[in-house]
Amino acid sequence: MGHNPNHKHEQPIEDAEITSWGKKLIWSWLLTFPIAIIMLTERIFGFPLIEMPYSIIVILVLGFPVIFIFGWNIIKSGIRGLFTFYFNMDSLIALGTIVAYATGIFSFTGIVQDYSGVAAMIMAFFTTGKYVEAIARGRASQEIRKLLELGAKNSRILRNNQEIEVSIEEVKVGDIMVIRPGEKIPTDGIVIRGESNVDESMVTGESLPTDKVKGNNVIGATINQDGILYVKVTKVGKDTFLAHIIELVDEAQGTKIPIQRLADKITSIFVPVILILAILTFFSWWYFSGDLSRAIGVGVAVLVIACPCALGLATPTALMVGSGMGAKRGILIRKGEAIQTMKEVKIVVFDKTGTITKGKPEVTDIYSKVNEEKLLEFAGSLERLSEHPVAKAIVFKSNLKRYKRVLKFKVIRGMGVEGTISGKEIVIGNRTLMKNEKISFKLFEERISKFENEGKTTMIVAENKKVIGLIAVADALKDDSMDALRILNKGGYKTIMITGDNERTARAIAKQVGITEVIANVLPEEKAKRVEELQKEGMVAFVGDGINDAPALKQANVGIAMGSGTDIAIEAGDLVLAKSSLIGVVQSIRLSKATFKKIKQNLFWAFAYNVVAIPLAIGGVLHPVVAEIAMALSSITVVTNANLLRRKKI
Amino acid sequence: MKKVKLTIEGMHCSSCASNIEKSLKKVSGVMDARVSVMTNKGIVETDDFVSLDELKKAVSKVGYKVAKVE
Numbered sequence: 001m002g003h004n005p006n007h008k009h010e011q012p013i014e015d016a017e018i019t020s021w022g023k024k025l026i027w028s029w030l031l032t033f034p035i036a037i038i039m040l041t042e043r044i045f046g047f048p049l050i051e052m053p054y055s056i057i058v059i060l061v062l063g064f065p066v067i068f069i070f071g072w073n074i075i076k077s078g079i080r081g082l083f084t085f086y087f088n089m090d091s092l093i094a095l096g097t098i099v100a101y102a103t104g105i106f107s108f109t110g111i112v113q114d115y116s117g118v119a120a121m122i123m124a125f126f127t128t129g130k131y132v133e134a135i136a137r138g139r140a141s142q143e144i145r146k147l148l149e150l151g152a153k154n155s156r157i158l159r160n161n162q163e164i165e166v167s168i169e170e171v172k173v174g175d176i177m178v179i180r181p182g183e184k185i186p187t188d189g190i191v192i193r194g195e196s197n198v199d200e201s202m203v204t205g206e207s208l209p210t211d212k213v214k215g216n217n218v219i220g221a222t223i224n225q226d227g228i229l230y231v232k233v234t235k236v237g238k239d240t241f242l243a244h245i246i247e248l249v250d251e252a253q254g255t256k257i258p259i260q261r262l263a264d265k266i267t268s269i270f271v272p273v274i275l276i277l278a279i280l281t282f283f284s285w286w287y288f289s290g291d292l293s294r295a296i297g298v299g300v301a302v303l304v305i306a307c308p309c310a311l312g313l314a315t316p317t318a319l320m321v322g323s324g325m326g327a328k329r330g331i332l333i334r335k336g337e338a339i340q341t342m343k344e345v346k347i348v349v350f351d352k353t354g355t356i357t358k359g360k361p362e363v364t365d366i367y368s369k370v371n372e373e374k375l376l377e378f379a380g381s382l383e384r385l386s387e388h389p390v391a392k393a394i395v396f397k398s399n400l401k402r403y404k405r406v407l408k409f410k411v412i413r414g415m416g417v418e419g420t421i422s423g424k425e426i427v428i429g430n431r432t433l434m435k436n437e438k439i440s441f442k443l444f445e446e447r448i449s450k451f452e453n454e455g456k457t458t459m460i461v462a463e464n465k466k467v468i469g470l471i472a473v474a475d476a477l478k479d480d481s482m483d484a485l486r487i488l489n490k491g492g493y494k495t496i497m498i499t500g501d502n503e504r505t506a507r508a509i510a511k512q513v514g515i516t517e518v519i520a521n522v523l524p525e526e527k528a529k530r531v532e533e534l535q536k537e538g539m540v541a542f543v544g545d546g547i548n549d550a551p552a553l554k555q556a557n558v559g560i561a562m563g564s565g566t567d568i569a570i571e572a573g574d575l576v577l578a579k580s581s582l583i584g585v586v587q588s589i590r591l592s593k594a595t596f597k598k599i600k601q602n603l604f605w606a607f608a609y610n611v612v613a614i615p616l617a618i619g620g621v622l623h624p625v626v627a628e629i630a631m632a633l634s635s636i637t638v639v640t641n642a643n644l645l646r647r648k649k650i
Numbered sequence: 651m652k653k654v655k656l657t658i659e660g661m662h663c664s665s666c667a668s669n670i671e672k673s674l675k676k677v678s679g680v681m682d683a684r685v686s687v688m689t690n691k692g693i694v695e696t697d698d699f700v701s702l703d704e705l706k707k708a709v710s711k712v713g714y715k716v717a718k719v720e
Binding site: 013014016017073076077078080084086088089090092130133137140141145249250251253255256260262263267268270271308309310311313315316317319320518609 | 652655657659660662664665666667668669671672684685686687688689690691692694711712713714717718
C-alpha cells in the first residue's frame with residue numbers, strides 16, 4: 001500500500017483544455033495580428049504595407065504556424081474525419097483554412113487572388129471561440145467539479161491506541177477515525193463515541209446541521225462542527241455516499257433527452273450536408289460570376305459559418321448547469337429524460353410513511369381489556385420479529401427486559417403478524433387481518449374509529465381469536481410537508497397520498513398535510529398498479545422511498561426517490577433526493593422545468609442561427625472572417641445562456 | 651458485464667461525442683456507450699472479452715484521445 005502522488009494532484013481535464021487553448025490563442029494572435037494589419041491597410045487605405053508578391057510571402061510564412069502548428073490538432077482531426085467519414089466540426093474548419101491558405105500559394109500562378117490571410121484569421125478566431133467556450137463549459141460544470149473535490153485527502157485513525165494520520169486511500173472498513181471539531185469527516189461511517197453537530201449541506205442540501213450521537217451514520221465529506229467524534233469506517237472509495245452521487249451525475253450526463261434527438265439527428269448529417277452545400281455554392285458562384293476567387297471566398301464562408309456545435313451544446317450544457325444546481329440542493333437528476341417529462345406531469349402521488357411522515361412511528365395510545373403489561377408483553381415479543389416501522393415502535397414502547405418465546409411466527413405483508421406465545425394464538429394487525437382471521441372487533445369499533453380519525457394507525461391485538469386490546473401508533477409529519485403540499489396544490493397539481501393504512505387514518509393525515517385525495521388500504525405490491533391506473537388521467541410523478549416503492553417509482557412517468565439521510569436510492573427513481581424533505585420535491589419540479597425551458601431556448605437559438613447564417617453565407621453576403629466570428633459567437637452564446645440558468649431561483 | 655469509464659480529450663460538442671459513441675459501439679463486445687462532452691467522459695458497457703486497447707483505438711480512430719481509464 002503506497003502513496004500515489006500523481007493521482008492526487010492531477011490537473012482536471014477541463015482546466016488542461018483551457019490552458020492549452022489559451023496558449024494556442026496567444027501564439028495564434030501574435031502571428032495573426034500582423035497579418036490582419038497588412039490585409040487591412042491594403043483594404044482600407046489602398047496602399048500595400050509591403051510590396052505585393054512579398055506581402056503574400058510574409059502572410060504565408062506568418063500564417064503557416066497558426067494553421068499547421070497551433071491548429072494542428074484541428075487540422076489532423078478534421079482531415080481524419082474527412083477520410084474516415086466520421087465528419088466533425090474540425091473537418092469544416094480544416095477544409096476552410098486549407099483551401100484559403102492554398103490560394104496564397106496558387107496566387108503566384110495568377111489563377112486566383114490571395115486569400116491566405118483569411119485562413120490564419122479563421123483559425124485564430126476559431127481558437128478564440130474554443131477558448132471562451134471551454135471556460136464557459138468549465139463554469140457550467142463547476143458545481144459538479146466541486147463535488148469531486150469535496151472528498152477528504154487524509155484521515156486521522158486509531159492504530160494500536162495511537163492516533164496516526166494516513167492518506168484516505170489507506171483507510172479501511174473497520175478503522176476508527178478521530179474527527180475534531182471543524183474537521184471534514186473523511187469517509188462514511190458510524191459514530192461509536194462522542195457527540196456533535198454535523199453540517200451535511202454539501203452533500204444532502206440540508207441546511208440545518210444534524211445531531212450525531214453514538215450509533216448514527218455519518219457521511220464522508222461533511223463537516224464536524226462542535227464535538228470530537230470517533231467514527232468506525234463503514235464505506236470507502238467507490239461505495240461511499242459521495243462516490244454514489246458523483247456516479248449518478250456522470251451517468252445522467254450520458255442519458256439522452258428526447259428533445260435533443262432531433263438536434264442529434266441534424267448534427268449527425270450536418271457536416272456532410274454543409275460540405276455538399278459549400279461545393280455547390282462554390283461551383284454555382286464560379287459558373288455564374290466567372291470569378292474563381294470570389295467563388296472560393298464564398299465557399300469558405302459557407303464552410304466556416306456552419307456550426308453543429310451550437311446545436312450539439314444546447315442540451316448538454318443546460319443539463320449540466322441544471323444538474324449542478326440540483327446537486328447543490330441535494331437533488332440528483334438521474335435520467336435527463338425526466339426533465340422533459342416533468343413539465344407534463346399533472347398528478348403527484350406521495351407514499352405516506354417516510355415520505356410525508358417521518359417514518360418513525362411512535363405508540364401514542366394503548367387501550368387494553370387485560371393488564372396493559374401483559375398486552376405489551378405479547379405485542380412486544382411478537383413484533384420484535386418484524387422489521388416494519390410500526391412493529392419497531394411497539395417493541396420500543398413495550399420496553400421488555402425479556403421477550404417471550406414465539407412459535408409459528410408469520411408476517412402477513414401489509415396487514416400484521418401472528419404467532420403462538422405460551423400456547424396462545426396471538427394475532428396483531430389491522431381490520432383486514434382480523435376479518436380474514438374471523439375475529440370480531442365490533443365492541444372496539446368506536447374506539448378504533450376515534451384513533452383512526454386522529455390519523456393513528458391502530459393495531460388490534462387478539463388472543464385466541466378474541467380481541468384483548470388496541471395499540472395506536474402515530475407517525476409525525478415532516479416539518480416541511482405542509483409547506484410543500486401547499487405550493488404544489490397552488491401550482492395546480494393533483495396531489496394524492498397512497499398508503500397501506502385504512503381509509504380513515506389515511507384521510508386524517510391527508511387532511512393535516514393538505515392532500516385531498518387518498519388511496520388507502522393498498523398493499524405494497526399494488527402501488528405500481530394504482531399508479532398505472534392514475535396514468536390514464538395524465539402524467540404521474542411518484543414520490544417514495546427507493547427501497548419499498550421501487551416498482552411504483554419505475555411505473556410512474558417521473559419517479560422521485562427520497563433518500564433517508566445516509567443512503568441514497570441509486571437504482572430506482574429518475575430524480576433522487578439526497579435529503580429527506582418534501583420541499584425537495586417542489587424544488588426538483590421547479591429545477592426540471594427551468595432546465596428544460598433553458599434547453600428549448602438554446603435549441604431555438606442554435607437552429608435559428610444556422611437557418612439565418614447559412615443562406616447569408618451562400619448568398620455571398622458575409623466575408624469568411626465575419627462568418628467565422630459569427631460561428632464562434634453562436635456556440636459561446638449557447639453555453640453562456642445555459643450558465644444564465646443559475647439566476648433562476650429554485 | 652463490465653463498465654469502463656473513459657476520460658476523453660479533445661471533444662468540442664455533442665457531435666464529437668456522438669462520433670465517439672458510434673465508433674465505440676462498432677467494437678464487437680461493446681453493448682452500450684454513452685459519451686458526454688460536458689464531463690469529458692464516456693461510459694462503456696462491454697462483455698468481459700473487450701480489451702482496453704480496442705476501446706482506445708476506437709476513440710483515437712475518430713480523432714480523440716483517451717486520457718484516463720477507470
